[in-house]
Amino acid sequence: MPRRRQAVTIRHVAADAGVSLQTVSRVINKEANVRPEMMDRVRASIDKLGYVPSIAAQRMGGSRSYLIVALNDRDRTIADWRNRQGADWVDQMMLGGMLTCADHGYRLIVELVDTHSDHIARELMGAIAALQPDGVILTPPHSDNPQITDLLEAQGISFARIGSPKPGPGFAVAMDDAGAARLATEHLLALGHRRIGFIAGPPDYELSGWRIDGWQAAMAAAGLETESLLLRGDFGYASGREAATGLLASADPPTAIIASNDQMALATMEVARERGLAVPDALSVVSFDDTPIVRFVRPPLTAIVQPIADMTARAVELVIAEKAGRPTSPDPVIFSATLVVRGSTGRPGDRR
Template sequence: MGKRTSVTIEHVAQAAGVSRQTVSRVINRGPNVKPAMRERVESAVEELGYVPNLSARRMGGGKSFLILAINDRQRTLENWQAGRGNDWVDQMLYGGMTECEKHGFHLVFELIDADPQLAPRQLSRVLSSLRPDGVVLTPPHSDNLQLLELLADRQIPCARIGKDDGSSQVDIFMDEAGAAGEATRHLLAHGHRQIAFVAGAPEYGNSRKRIEGFRAALADAGLPENAGLVANGDFRFDTAAGEIARLLDGSAPPSAIIADNDEMAFAALHLADQRSICVPGQLSVISFEDTPGVRFSVPPLTAIRQPTAEMIGKACERLIAIANGAAGALWTGESPGSDRFEMPYRLINRATTGPRAA
């Protein structure tokens, strides 16, 4: 059957041999529809090329069918403006959009300032405009209690990435300290004893957890506290390069570096190349994130693979379940007894780590 120029819900109902209300329940992922009936309606929708009107869906069901995901405005724009791209955002969009698409929802991506005073006002304006069914907070916004209070007041479910304290509706996280500990033990097993950790921004709670895991692994190995060097690279190539140069030019340069993101690890490789320092013969490097670019670095980076897409996808899945009534009532402002989901990380061993040079 050919596509009509203006296909309506009535056309779908007629083609599937069901009522208009049944078509609406299928489109809105509603309950009480038999699998065979759902399949008939979905086949008719596909065959006719029917596209549901989002405004009509919102009016009919009281839902917006929108999940809002927000990210750090300044850092995101800086990377885009510098032409470096933003692999974290790519993974966010991939995980969130594909999950929302499964359920007939849409992902909306917004940039919000990390400044704790500006963020609530900016988010409030976005909430008023979009009326989303749920909000995904990424670091450092997931550490901002004012945003949690704002969402509680608006009775909008929230999923926080990188948090596991149970103070939001949904917590999605990986074991940051455990991952840093595993990276550290990997280097210790190769004989490294002077190891540097180039941390991200201090306002990011995950960075603090990784430093804790790094120091705990060194302590467990019986090393003195000064065996672990910590520098603040602020998640930026240029800032990290300055800090790494200071470490490499010091009186006791590290034989190994753990970087809090791929961009800072690239800075370590860049400086090693400038100074004719062999990687991994004279300097081992491990990165957090494991975005696609690490496979093309020279040499390819050993990295902790952070499950960004999986975390955002799980956050959207749970928020959609709440919006559809499958996970209890919406947030009332009281402690909701959150869903907690720990997503697994992986240490991917490539070519930038090896035995410490004699």
């Protein structure tokens, strides 16, 4: 039987270069306090031996763990996975987070935490004790949960709040949700719509309120009322069906509906079909998220595109910079939304 090739470790590199383990670790971590000739010697040994740095080797250089933990909502994430209805929010978060972490020699780990749990503090402290991360990325609704943010602040852990631009501890990185809703509403107003319904998300997501604000502001600027045009869902398909049914069954139904995520928008289109309302001839529909599925339905959905990967990448950069002692700004980082116009919106038509 052939002998298994022994893995090259940081100790082999240190012995080959004639330096300490800590020096090798500092070179791996691209720290500034290593003499150029020493750095060249270590890199030459790394190349010669084919060494691949590990998290354990990186940790030897100091107090950093080189791990960033992203906390996502357990209940909704698992429900989407089990129903095979997953939006690509988590995928885009991992895209931006993992690539940026890799650029800095870090690793990203995703943990699912139930924000409604009575034991959230114990659950979160267990994850922190096990992983000892250098920083934490919070996603909605965790980014709005003071129990979580206060705990992280008390522990002295650097963290960023995605989707939460309000003042508070940690770095705030968010999309302009109010501006996004205004953008969607103004698109429909420009097409000639005057009765524009809105299906909002649940109140435990603060961004739900900001989107309502943006929609109402655009309608008010056009001199239009919003009474009886607002219903809430929970970001799930069933809640979208219920809200769309309520709006379309009213005495003076909307000619257009903005839904706060893709599942609720798809449910709206289904309800419209059941009621014999062609999209967009009799009803225009706009969505948030722009997950892949909305491009393949008929007609394809006009949608607000959320820069999730870019927001997560920036959040990771801020957390790593703070851990490294580099200067950072406390000001919120706000990303503008974009609207992709597709076949689900058009001028108000015949409501036969």
